Amino acid sequence: MSLLALPDRAADADPLALAVVALLAGGYLFALSRDRRCWPRRRTGAWLAGCALLAVALGPPALLPAGPAGHMAQHLLIGMFAPLALVLGAPVTLLLRVAPPPVRRAVAGLLRARPLHVLAHPATAVLLSTGGLWLVLATPLYAAAESHRLLHHGLHLHYLLAGYLVAWSVAGPDPAPRRPGLPVRLGALLIASAGHSVLAKYLYAHADTLPPGLAERDADGLRAAARLMYYGGDLAELLLAIALFGAWYGRRWSRAKRGPHAPTGGQVGRYSTSGRPGVP
Amino acid sequence: MDGRRSAGAGAVIGVAVMAAVDEIVFHQILGWHHFYDRSTPSVALLSDGLLHAAELLALVGGFFWYADLRRRRVLAPRAAWGGFLLGAGAFQLFDGIIDHKVLRLHQIRYGVHLLPYDVVWNVAGGVLLLAGAVLTWRARSARNR
Numbered sequence: 001m002s003l004l005a006l007p008d009r010a011a012d013a014d015p016l017a018l019a020v021v022a023l024l025a026g027g028y029l030f031a032l033s034r035d036r037r038c039w040p041r042r043r044t045g046a047w048l049a050g051c052a053l054l055a056v057a058l059g060p061p062a063l064l065p066a067g068p069a070g071h072m073a074q075h076l077l078i079g080m081f082a083p084l085a086l087v088l089g090a091p092v093t094l095l096l097r098v099a100p101p102p103v104r105r106a107v108a109g110l111l112r113a114r115p116l117h118v119l120a121h122p123a124t125a126v127l128l129s130t131g132g133l134w135l136v137l138a139t140p141l142y143a144a145a146e147s148h149r150l151l152h153h154g155l156h157l158h159y160l161l162a163g164y165l166v167a168w169s170v171a172g173p174d175p176a177p178r179r180p181g182l183p184v185r186l187g188a189l190l191i192a193s194a195g196h197s198v199l200a201k202y203l204y205a206h207a208d209t210l211p212p213g214l215a216e217r218d219a220d221g222l223r224a225a226a227r228l229m230y231y232g233g234d235l236a237e238l239l240l241a242i243a244l245f246g247a248w249y250g251r252r253w254s255r256a257k258r259g260p261h262a263p264t265g266g267q268v269g270r271y272s273t274s275g276r277p278g279v280p
Numbered sequence: 281m282d283g284r285r286s287a288g289a290g291a292v293i294g295v296a297v298m299a300a301v302d303e304i305v306f307h308q309i310l311g312w313h314h315f316y317d318r319s320t321p322s323v324a325l326l327s328d329g330l331l332h333a334a335e336l337l338a339l340v341g342g343f344f345w346y347a348d349l350r351r352r353r354v355l356a357p358r359a360a361w362g363g364f365l366l367g368a369g370a371f372q373l374f375d376g377i378i379d380h381k382v383l384r385l386h387q388i389r390y391g392v393h394l395l396p397y398d399v400v401w402n403v404a405g406g407v408l409l410l411a412g413a414v415l416t417w418r419a420r421s422a423r424n425r
Contacts, residue, residue: 186337186341189333189337190330190333190334190337193329193333193336194326194329194330194332194333195329197329197332197333198325198326198329201325201329202322202325234332234336237333237336237337238336238340241336241337241340241341242340245340245341245343245344246344248344249344249347249348252348253348253351256352
């Protein structure tokens with residue numbers, strides 16, 4: 001049933017997607033080469049790790065296990081682990097450091113745009129990612145994506161962008177205009193991971209009917225995939241929580257070093273730059 | 281020394297560790313109750329998901345909170361231990377009485393006579409809670425002296 005199991009697509013390593021990944025890695029390294037100040041190495045490492053995870057997910061299918069579990073592993077990489085690593089690479093901060101003034105102004109203008117504030121709110125991000133996942137897996141959309149190539153690629157792009165949005169809005173070091181405080185972000189993370197785990201258990205329990213409309217159904221494989229989704233989601237939540245609290249920990253330290261009467265950290269103009277690069 | 285925050289951080293870690301012990305020991309190692317109970321209704325599934333997600337956040341948050349107190353040299357170790365035991369005992373009792381008996385989300389084990397399991401579970405929770413209370417109280421009176 002899985003796309004990866006179909007012989008005519010088995011050798012398909014998706015050159016276009018891989019080229020985009022190479023471009024992401026190359027662009028970041030190019031920006032890095034233009035940066036005169038010392039850019040934290042762990043940011044570079046995070047970004048390149050994110051690109052590598054994407055390459056594994058989109059590259060030769062032989063890198064992943066066969067069947068529905070392999071398909072699930074691909075989605076976990078694209079939708080959760082790669083986006084988190086990319087977000088920790090702080091690409092917007094790097095761009096703002098090296099880009100010429102007109103580009104910087106354009107980025108700053110974009111960050112001030114109201115639609116972006118709505119989009120970048122953790123609640124929106126969670127609705128798009130976890131809500132979108134429910135929509136895909138509990139409706140015939142999943143079966144449709146198995147046969148329509150464009151829809152399939154579109155879904156991958158959606159997973160990646162929605163995952164990036166969640167990681168950025170909840171724990172990202174990049175500037176996030178009007179980012180809500182810790183309780184709201186924790187709440188969003190809680191809802192996202194609970195929704196994810198409930199969906200995984202639901203799929204496990206109903207592997208003989210869900211996702212609906214599949215041409216061939218490998219119920220045992222689907223159950224293995226659901227279990228992988230459950231534990232993969234746990235790991236992603238753990239990593240996101242570490243990123244979120246780690247940034248809080250770093251912020252408290254820099255605030256304490258500045259002394260109790262210094263302006264509160266994390267507010268530069270209208271941007272909350274929580275967990276900025278250079279802060280442990 | 282910040283006894284109250286130390287106890288708070290300890291309590292958060294205690295709740296989370298006890299929940300994790302329940303999941304790892306009883307769900308995964310012993311397999312007494314499961315990843316998914318076929319009898320579990322959807323409300324229970326949702327509450328279980330929320331509880332599990334919250335436990336993970338509490339574990340990470342509690343440790344960072346603890347690390348922050350330590351770094352600022354205001355950690356009161358005895359109060360933190362007291363809080364840890366209080367949190368662990370409170371979770372154990374909550375799980376034993378509310379989850380198992382009042383809401384009947386799942387039982388400790390299936391196909392056995394439950395009473396001894398329930399008694400051991402809840403008495404263990406009570407002992408932890410009591411030990412935590414004594415330790416917290418002694419930490420506080422030592423500070424006030």
